[in-house]
Amino acid sequence: MKLITAILKPFKLDDVKDALKAAGVQGMTVSEVRGFGRQGGHTETYRGAEYKIDFVPKVRFELVVDDGVVDSVIAAIKAAASTGKIGDGKIWVTGVDRIIRIRTGEEGHDAV
Amino acid sequence: MRRKFLRLALGSTVATATALAIPAIARAEDIDPVAQVQATLDNIWVLVAAVLVIFMQAGFSLVEAGLTRAKNVANIFMKNLMDFCVGALLFFAIGYAIAFGGDMTGLGRFIGGDGWFLAGDGVFSYGTLDKFVFFTFQVAFAATAATIVSGAMAERTKFKSYVIYSAVISAIIYPIVVRWQWGGGWLFQLDTPFHDFAGSAIVHMTGGIAAVMGASALGPRKGKYGEDGKPRAIPGHSIPFAILGCFILLVGWFGFNPGSWLGADPVVGTIAVNTTLAAAAGAFVAMMVTWLKNGKPDVAMTGNGLLAGLVGVTAGCWVVNGLGAIIIGAVSGLLVVYSVIFWDRMRIDDPVGAVSVHGVCGAFGTIAVGLFSATESEGLVKKGLFYGGGADQLVSQIIGVVAIGAFVAVTSGILFLVLKKTVGLRVDEQEELEGLDVHEHGMPGYVNDDMVLR
Numbered sequence: 001m002k003l004i005t006a007i008l009k010p011f012k013l014d015d016v017k018d019a020l021k022a023a024g025v026q027g028m029t030v031s032e033v034r035g036f037g038r039q040g041g042h043t044e045t046y047r048g049a050e051y052k053i054d055f056v057p058k059v060r061f062e063l064v065v066d067d068g069v070v071d072s073v074i075a076a077i078k079a080a081a082s083t084g085k086i087g088d089g090k091i092w093v094t095g096v097d098r099i100i101r102i103r104t105g106e107e108g109h110d111a112v
Numbered sequence: 113m114r115r116k117f118l119r120l121a122l123g124s125t126v127a128t129a130t131a132l133a134i135p136a137i138a139r140a141e142d143i144d145p146v147a148q149v150q151a152t153l154d155n156i157w158v159l160v161a162a163v164l165v166i167f168m169q170a171g172f173s174l175v176e177a178g179l180t181r182a183k184n185v186a187n188i189f190m191k192n193l194m195d196f197c198v199g200a201l202l203f204f205a206i207g208y209a210i211a212f213g214g215d216m217t218g219l220g221r222f223i224g225g226d227g228w229f230l231a232g233d234g235v236f237s238y239g240t241l242d243k244f245v246f247f248t249f250q251v252a253f254a255a256t257a258a259t260i261v262s263g264a265m266a267e268r269t270k271f272k273s274y275v276i277y278s279a280v281i282s283a284i285i286y287p288i289v290v291r292w293q294w295g296g297g298w299l300f301q302l303d304t305p306f307h308d309f310a311g312s313a314i315v316h317m318t319g320g321i322a323a324v325m326g327a328s329a330l331g332p333r334k335g336k337y338g339e340d341g342k343p344r345a346i347p348g349h350s351i352p353f354a355i356l357g358c359f360i361l362l363v364g365w366f367g368f369n370p371g372s373w374l375g376a377d378p379v380v381g382t383i384a385v386n387t388t389l390a391a392a393a394g395a396f397v398a399m400m401v402t403w404l405k406n407g408k409p410d411v412a413m414t415g416n417g418l419l420a421g422l423v424g425v426t427a428g429c430w431v432v433n434g435l436g437a438i439i440i441g442a443v444s445g446l447l448v449v450y451s452v453i454f455w456d457r458m459r460i461d462d463p464v465g466a467v468s469v470h471g472v473c474g475a476f477g478t479i480a481v482g483l484f485s486a487t488e489s490e491g492l493v494k495k496g497l498f499y500g501g502g503a504d505q506l507v508s509q510i511i512g513v514v515a516i517g518a519f520v521a522v523t524s525g526i527l528f529l530v531l532k533k534t535v536g537l538r539v540d541e542q543e544e545l546e547g548l549d550v551h552e553h554g555m556p557g558y559v560n561d562d563m564v565l566r
């Protein structure tokens with residue numbers, strides 16, 4: 001089992017969700033986050049004074065999937081989230097030791 | 113004849129009626145029904161206008177809350193709430209007597225002293241107005257003067273100290289300023305009387321000057337100035353709040369200015385149009401200035417421009433013509449943008465621009481009467497410099513602005529200094545960082561109830 005984490009542009013939330021559902025993913029968690037990468041921040045103006053926004057709003061997807069579908073899930077996210085412009089975000093994959101469904105007590109593959 | 117008397121007397125706000133001392137409503141048997149209907153309409157209109165002015169408190173609350181951070185939102189609303197409530201009690205107890213009571217000679221030219229607690233025969237009433245209707249209108253104005261300061265001192269003032277300040281300005285400082293002009297005092301008794309129809313100087317500049325004294329006594333918010341000493345933007349948490357507040361203030365101003373005629377008369381239409389034109393010009397010019405200066409039209413500053421135009425035209429809304437109102441509004445809209453930048457550079461941290469809107473544009477609007485007045489009215493106001501009236505009115509306007517400005521600066525300056533040395537003016541550093549809502553009032557203004565523990 002793998003945990004796939006993706007940091008994406010907020011307005012891609014719906015596109016990516018739909019793409020993941022189409023790819024057979026049954027659950028996911030999203031959160032509103034802020035951060036910056038190579039894109040850096042941007043400047044805004046308020047009452048005539050410029051100020052720098054270092055931490056840009058992003059959306060974070062987290063989903064646990066079976067090893068076999070990792071590549072197809074990544075492909076789905078990439079296709080849906082890409083704009084070709086700077087700041088599209090990142091995807092990373094980490095290993096998961098255990099996973100438990102609370103209601104039934106199922107573990108491992110059954111709990112995904 | 114009677115209509116003529118009414119127009120003259122009402123135009124002066126309060127002073128001429130007192131000077132003439134004609135009982136406005138005679139005994140029932142010798143009054144004509146037309147006059148009686150007129151008196152009733154006068155009272156109804158002024159009471160409605162008073163309610164509109166009281167509604168301005170909601171506008172001030174929203175503007176100030178919108179232009180400051182979410183962690184201090186409950187504190188801002190609480191300060192506005194107490195400005196009205198503490199102010200109303202004290203203006204009832206002593207402020208009204210200081211502003212309007214007693215005769216206008218000797219010391220009475222500077223401070224009144226009859227009709228305490230609205231009791232006794234010495235309670236002042238004006239023209240056809242019931243004394244309680246007139247009081248209600250005046251108490252709404254007192255609360256306006258007090259509440260202007262709240263925004264400039266936002267996000268760092270001890271609540272306790274703020275309430276004491278609010279009490280003193282409503283009870284003593286503002287009523288003395290009112291005495292000098294609307295109470296028939298020395299400014300009204302100048303050879304060419306000072307003219308401030310609805311209070312650009314008496315209400316708004318008074319609040320604006322107290323605001324600059326308060327903000328400078330406090331010092332800037334943490335993080336307002338970078339290590340290089342340059343001012344930084346601390347964005348407010350709700351532009352919709354701020355602009356909704358501006359709209360509410362605009363609505364309220366139609367009680368503030370036309371209501372100051374203190375009677376039901378078609379002339380309120382002229383005053384309403386001048387008010388509208390100046391507000392529109394102020395907002396439009398402020399928008400254009402920020403657009404040309406920064407590349408984008410700034411929403412919060414455009415809101416400030418609307419208020420600047422309103423403050424500017426308040427003194428002259430009866431005496432200027434439409435063109436004069438537009439020019440006064442436009443100049444106010446321009447002034448407010450550069451004034452905000454100026455005070456920022458002077459290290460006076462005014463989160464909402466109250467000093468610029470009310471202080472700077474209030475002073476400008478009052479002086480502008482001496483330039484743009486197109487009305488000559490015996491014993492009330494002369495034509496301005498640009499309308500062939502010479503410099504007489506302009507000189508009186510400058511005398512009034514300087515006198516009121518100096519008096520408020522000194523008295524409010526002493527008040528804030530005393531507060532600083534005794535109860536303390538500013539919250540401690542941790543409280544400022546974590547927000548005044550929790551530390552001063554025990555709970556945040558916004559509760560995320562998804563996460564609240566049972």
